[in-house]
Amino acid sequence: MTDFLQNNGFLLVTMVQQALLAMSLYYPLMCGQLSLASPGFYALGGYVAAIIGTIEYFAPWRDSLGWVIFPLEWLAAGIISGFLAVLVGIPALRLRGIYLALATIAFVEILRVVCLNLEITGGAIGIFGVPQLFESRWSYIWTFGPLLMLMLFFSYRLDRSRVGRAFKAIREDELAADAMGINPTRYKVLAFVIGAVLAGVVGAMSAPFLNTWNARQGTFDASIAYLAYVLIGGSRSMWGPLLGGMMLSALPEILRPLKDSRLIINGFVLVFASIYMPKGIAGAVGNLKNFTTRILGIGRSEK
Amino acid sequence: MTTAQFLQNLLNGISIGSVYAIFALGYTLVFSILGIINFAHGAIFTLGAYFTYTLAVGEFGINGLLSGLTLDLQIPFALSLLIGSVLAGMVGVLLERLAFKPLRTRGADSLLALVxxxxxxxxxxxxxxxxxxxxxxxxxxxxxxxxxxxMMFEVAGQSVVVRTVQVIIFAVCMVILTLLGYVISFTRIGKALQAVAENQTTASLLGISVDKIILVTFFMSGFLGGLAGTLVGTSFGIAGPYFGVTYGLKGLAVIVLGGLGSVPGAVLGGIVIGLAEAFVPPDYSAYKEAVAFAFLFIVLLVRPQGLLGRSMIQKV
Amino acid sequence: MKRSALVTLLLTLSVGTVYAENVSAPIHIGIGVAQTGNVALLGQEEVDGAKLAEKYLNANGGINGTPFKLIFQDTGGDEAGAINSFQNLINRDKVVGIVGPTLSQQAFSADPIANRAKVPVIGPSNTAKGVPQIGEYVGRVSAPVAIVAPNALKQAMKEHPGIKKVAVLYAQNDAFNTSESGTFQESVKKMGLQIVTLQKFQTTDTDFTSQVTAVLGANVDLTIVSGLAADGGNLVKQLRQLGYKGPIIGGNGLNTAKVFPVCGKYCDGIIIAQAYSPSTKNPVNEAMAAEYRTKYKSEPPQFTAQAFTAVQVFVEALRKVEAVTKKKITQLDLAKVREELNKQIRIGTYVTPLGKISLDQDGEIHQENFYVAKIKMEADGKSGKFVFVK
Incomplete structure (x- = not known):
């Protein structure tokens, strides 16, 4: 077991981390908003943690607070990301569908160029020597794992709350929701902010996990990867992004023995997964569950 | 800014812009018909350049399966360009059959086509x-x-310069635009294309084979992509397999700015972004990369349908 | 108090028991460089170099008769990929040491992993400040830019004593070129010259007309370009095509024959500071360069030579480990070999394709010779060579 964790610990934690990032796309999607801004907030959160962890100004804080500085970094990253999300979200969320997706991609790209040019973010080299919370990579499961549990619990509750129902009402029919007294803008911004805060906190946890932080962390490529997680996983329930993020982030590593051709196969898997699992992995699992319930009488169907 | 400097910036902008535009033409064509963004366009653009290279030059380097191979086909460049672009068009058709059609027939979420x-x-x-x-x-x-x-011009005692190959790319861009404009507005297939873009169901009721039109669109998109890839390749070289993919992101900004699905919009969008970048003062060159996206963000907020796009009533 | 208990618990959970195991034969040396992704252009050159070293050094007896085998684990172009590659090499492939990763940013991410696992790392191409300081198990054979760059400037001044106004251009999204350009800018100021225009671009850019016309407008006597082969080569080509006549200094990113096809005949005359010269006179380099020429029909690039060197340093240090312990490596415990190997790497000098080098206690390379070359293109504009002026 310990051998297994030594070998695969980093990958396992990465899977949880990517699942969390996929979930950060899920909240805006709950009210039908395709936002790809997560890599921007992820990068921002990482910078917050890396800066607090390394620059001279915070040295007395680090010395007197010890490990408590880490949760404070998460908190700071969450607050700053949330604040920026409100600023960006209010104008951007008037857009819909692909237009919103493109506006958020633009946001990620602008943020990347700004980070590349600031002194405090270390330019192209970035920030290195980020202080560590744990010795082994696997131990970082103790930060990402509880966060995942928390977010699953949160999503479960949200799904069944008044806010969650408002989100879904907006997704199904915004005009009708508006007519029923749900303020679409407010709820859309709220969903966007939840996703942004989550991505920011994940970023803050990731800076020590990756040892270093730079502008390459928040890019268009990442936006597309997270989108693939959600779509391949399934966008209709919280299990979709979870499964999609875990499986797709593990895929290139599972294919490692194929050497030079591993990314070719990875591409084929994406094509076939999107064709043969149109409702995502979660949808396919759901179908299987329905099947067993109906035919074999096993399990209990929810609806 | 002197007149010469202004003219120079103008030329620079058009020069960069025509590369963006030529990339975006095929990109926007698929959107106009299917309403989806074809993320493989950058890859087909790259592939077209490699096809033409294989036919016209055919000398391979020191890595990969074909390393050290020399195909001395001696095909003239113009012919290679044509064949290479046709091959790229066929890859476009293959792409549609493999990655897009199965999703369409299934009625799956159109976003899945992105993946x-x-x-x-x-x-x-x-x-x-x-x-x-x-x-x-x-x-x-x-x-x-x-x-x-x-090429060099004298304006008020100062010289203004432009690379000839960029002039060629700009000219080809304009020719394609004119041809496409003609095909779309005045031919049967073009009218069918418009009908399908407007409404697929109505088009099929009118006896138009939607499936065939979609195939034609993908062929044209791939053909234009391959052609563009080669032309850009002659200007800058084919800088590895990611060569076209790096235009993908900027290309998105271009087609949105011009109006998603609008062919003249893609050209206008490319040139506007090229100009915006060219007029960034030299001291701020570090932020040049962000200009296209700042522009995109603002345009989206002010006029989401883009410069030449039609406004659409949307339902999410 | 509470925390230490928690940490102890987590450590026992995660580290587990470390048990002794012997080194396998053939001895595994790991290569973790970018074989895919958009830095594969650089990574491929390193793979070539490592393979040449494997063949040459095994033919010369390996480690006192025991052959060694290179294990390749692709890092891709990102940080997480580098960590995955290193984890695989350390835990699964049980390598004695690792050559890699390709980028400095990846080094800052993956090297701490190897350092904590006490596995020696030699960076073949990490030139950013702070890489050897990551930890006691981290070293490099790529000389930091601060040492290499100023030589080219001196050469340009020697050829064109009238230089006063300088244009500096660099790829701002690339760690290597950013820090190299910083060094160039400092040296320019130190020599009393004036930077009249400073232009930034991206390694993914291809059109440089704006930058070039800014340079032309500023009427400079010298242009310094820090970029990689594709972007830097295009920049040089466009500078020349649009009418720039003055001297050009290219950074280390242009120190590869890959730049020849990009700028063609316009490459002619670029002054380049280098850490490697294919015509270095010593048996190892001559053997490597000859092999490379027969196999690939061109001159070996610097990254190839540096990757070769990194493997060579490992092999020679392994030989020294056997001499010190008076045992065969394969009879020794893996952890012990890694520790002793790391010590031996930092002792003594190596005669490598890079010339005579040594690594200090920090793991920083000390290289005897640096070179300044000028590109000389053939009349056909296709092939060319580096002519060494220093």
């Missing part, structure tokens, strides 16, 4: 690397005959 086309892009890019390595390939300098590398 499946992304998958195809990943396959193409890595297959190129697997075969010919990640190295830089270039076309011989005399592919356009014996032309001067640059």
């Amino acid at each position: 499946s086309s992304l998958g195809v892009a990943l396959v193409i890019v890595n297959a190129i690397q697997y075969l010919v390595g990640a190295e830089i390939y270039t076309f011989p300098s005399q592919v356009y005959g014996d032309i001067k590398p640059a």
Whole structure:
């Protein structure tokens, strides 16, 4: 077991981390908003943690607070990301569908160029020597794992709350929701902010996990990867992004023995997964569950 | 800013812009019909350049499966360009059949097409690397005959310069735009295309084979992509398998700015972004990369349908 | 108090028991460089170099008769990929040491992993400040830019004593070129010259007309370009095509024959500061360069030579480990070999394709010779060579 964790610990934690990032796309999607801004907030959160962890100004804080500085970094990253999300979200969320997706991609790209040019973010080299919370990579499961549990619990509750129902009402029919007294803008911004805060906190946890932080962390490529997680996983329930993020982030590593051709196969898997699992992995699992319930009488169907 | 400097910036902007535009033409064509973004366009653009290179030059480098291979086909550049672009068009057709059609027939979420086309892009890019390595390939300098590398003008005692190959790309861009405009507005197939873009169900009721039109669109998109890839390749060299993919992001900004699905919009969008970048003062060159996206963000907020797009009533 | 208990618990959970195991034969040396992704252009050159070293050094007896085998684990172009590659090499492939990763940013991410696992790392191409300081198990054979760059400037001044106004251009999204350009800018100021225009671009850019016309407008006597082969080569080509006549200094990113096809005949005359010269006179380099020429029909690039060197340093240090312990490596415990190997790497000098080098206690390379070359293109504009002026 310990051998297994030594070998695969980093990958396992990465899977949880990517699942969390996929979930950060899920909240805006709950009210039908395709936002790809997560890599921007992820990068921002990482910078917050890396800066607090390394620059001279915070040295007395680090010395007197010890490990408590880490949760404070998460908190700071969450607050700053949330604040920026409100600023960006209010104008951007008037857009819909692909237009919103493109506006958020633009946001990620602008943020990347700004980070590349600031002194405090270390330019192209970035920030290195980020202080560590744990010795082994696997131990970082103790930060990402509880966060995942928390977010699953949160999503479960949200799904069944008044806010969650408002989100879904907006997704199904915004005009009708508006007519029923749900303020679409407010709820859309709220969903966007939840996703942004989550991505920011994940970023803050990731800076020590990756040892270093730079502008390459928040890019268009990442936006597309997270989108693939959600779509391949399934966008209709919280299990979709979870499964999609875990499986797709593990895929290139599972294919490692194929050497030079591993990314070719990875591409084929994406094509076939999107064709043969149109409702995502979660949808396919759901179908299987329905099947067993109906035919074999096993399990209990929810609806 | 002197007149000469202004003119120089103007030329620079058009020069960069025409590269963006020529990339975006095929990109926007698929959107106009299917309403989806084809993430594999950058990869087909790259592939077109490699096809033409293989036919016209055919000398491979030191990495990949085909390393050390020399195909001395001696096909003239113009013919290679044509064949290469046709091959790229056929890859476009294949792409539609493999990655788009199954999703359409299933009535799946149209966003899934983003993922499946992304998958195809990943396959193409890595297959190129697997075969010919990640190295830089270039076309011989005399592919356009014996032309001067640059043109120079005198304006008020100061010189204004432009690279000849950029003038060629701009000219080709304009020719394609005119041809496409003619095909779309005045031919049967073009009218069918418009009808399908407007409403697929109505079009099929009118007896138009929607499936055929979609295939034609993908062929044209791939053909234009391959052609553009080669032309850009003659200007800058083919800088590895990711060569076209790097235009993908800027290309998105271009087609949105021009109006998603609008062919003249793609050209206008490319040139507007090129100009915006060219007029960034030299001291702020570090932020040039962000200009296109700042522009995109603002345009989206002010006029989401883009410069030449029609406003649409949307339902999410 | 509470925390230490928690940490102890987590450590026992995660580290587990470390048990002794012997080194396998053939001895595994790991290569973790970018074989896919958009830095594969650089990574491929390193793979070539490592393979040449494997063949050459095994033919010369390996480690006192025991052959060694290179294990390749692709890092891709990102940080997480580098960590995955290193984890695989350390835990699964049980390598004695690792050559890699390709980028400095990846080094800052993956090297701490190897350092904590006490596995020696030699960076073949990490030139950023702070890489050897990551930890006691981290070293490099790529000389930091601060040492290499100023030589080219001196050469340009020697050829064109009238230089006063300088244009500096660099790829701002690339760690290597950013820090190299910083060094160039400092040296320019130190020599009393004036930077009249400073232009930034991206390694993914291809059109440089704006930058070039800014340079032309500023009427400079010298242009310094820090970029990689594709972007830097295009920049040089466009500078020349649009009418720039003055001297050009290219950074280390242009120190590869890959730049020849990009700028063609316009490459002619670029002054380049280098850490490697294919015509270095010593048996190792001559053997490597000859092999490379027969196999690939061109001159070996610097990254190839540096990757070769990194493997060579490992092999020679392994030989020294056997001499010190008076045992065969394969009879020794893996952890012990890694520790002793790391010590031996930092002792003594190596005669490598890079010339005579040594690594200090920090793991920083000390290289005897640096070179300045000028590119000389053939009349056909296709092939060319580096002519060494220093």
